[in-house]
Amino acid sequence: MTRDYTESEGSCAWMHVLTEHERERVRGSLHRQNVDAGAMVCHRGDEARYWVGVLDGLVKISSVSVSGKSLTYTGVAPGGWFGEGTLLKGEHWRYDVIALRNSHIGLLPAECFFWLLDRSLEFNRVIVNQLNERLGQFIGQLQIDRLSGADERVARTVAAMFHPILYPGVDRWLRISQEELGYLCGLSRQRVNKALSHLCSLGLLQLRYGGIEVPDLNALRAYESDGAEGEASVLRGLG
Structure with a gap:
């Protein structure tokens, strides 16, 4: 030390x-x-x-x-x-x-x-x-864990890492790998890759070498899936 x-x-x-x-x-x-x-x-x-x-x-x-x-x-x-x-x-x-x-x-x-x-x-x-x-942040994370589908979970997890008060060292670009993001989301690397591709197609984020850039943080925070995936997750949990 x-x-x-x-x-x-x-x-x-x-x-x-x-x-x-x-x-x-x-x-x-x-x-x-x-x-x-x-x-x-x-x-x-x-x-x-x-x-x-x-x-x-x-x-x-x-x-x-x-x-x-x-x-x-x-x-x-x-x-x-x-x-x-x-x-x-x-x-x-x-x-x-x-x-x-x-x-x-x-x-x-x-x-x-x-x-x-x-x-x-x-x-x-x-x-x-x-x-x-x-x-x-923790209240929002609880909601994600209980209700969100994988795409929304990834979107909210990425958005949380761009918090200007909690993480002032992060601007518009975050150095993070898909494997690291998977650890934070509780998802496999393959599922994270699929979610990131979908979010990129919507213009909510951009993948850069070694990290992620978010052009509009408010839009990423507001992202909600169509509900089908989240509903399926809830039903699996009840089954």
């Missing part, structure tokens, strides 16, 4: 609301860790001692049920920070965080995190806004 004092604007956008004295405190406290693809960033049950950010790369937040079924809650794209709720409640991690590719992770110690909360009104606003946006 190393310290790094050259954080980019995209990976630590929240630093711009701080005073110079506060930024210096963060620079002196922030650690940077390189995590290989497939390795753990956070282990479920471990003590939460850091506010965690994805400086570069991609991670997924997930857990494994008693029956052994893996459930992915969300992905975290570059610029995204998470774990503030766990720190505020003084809890241990309730989920695993796994790197989907080689990633650079930022670790802000809890001591510095709470120091900022105690002295910076602007930082408090950042955290409250993030908690609110994260809640909306």
Whole structure:
């Protein structure tokens, strides 16, 4: 684990609301860790001692049920920070965080995190806004898991990764593979490929080498399938 004092604007956008004295405190406290693809960033049950950010790369937040079924809650794209709720409640991690590719992770110690909360009104606003946006994201994810067909699931998952508040490091282009997207959606790579092709045919996104570009984020968020596939999924679940 190393310290790094050259954080980019995209990976630590929240630093711009701080005073110079506060930024210096963060620079002196922030650690940077390189995590290989497939390795753990956070282990479920471990003590939460850091506010965690994805400086570069991609991670997924997930857990494994008693029956052994893996459930992915969300992905975290570059610029995204998470774990503030766990720190505020003084809890241990309730989920695993796994790197989907080689990633650079930022670790802000809890001591510095709470120091900022105690002295910076602007930082408090950042955290409250993030908690609110994260809640909306999880409510939307619950709806997708219960009602959406595969095409809509892929569309909403991609749109979620372009969230300007939660993932300020992502602009109009997201570096992600179909396999990584499949891990986040809970779908096979082949099914993701089919859904992406359909969404491309509608002009909702464009596939670039190594990633996805979204010309109109609002249109992608508003996409709904014809209902046949989603209804079939529900009926299979009832059968």
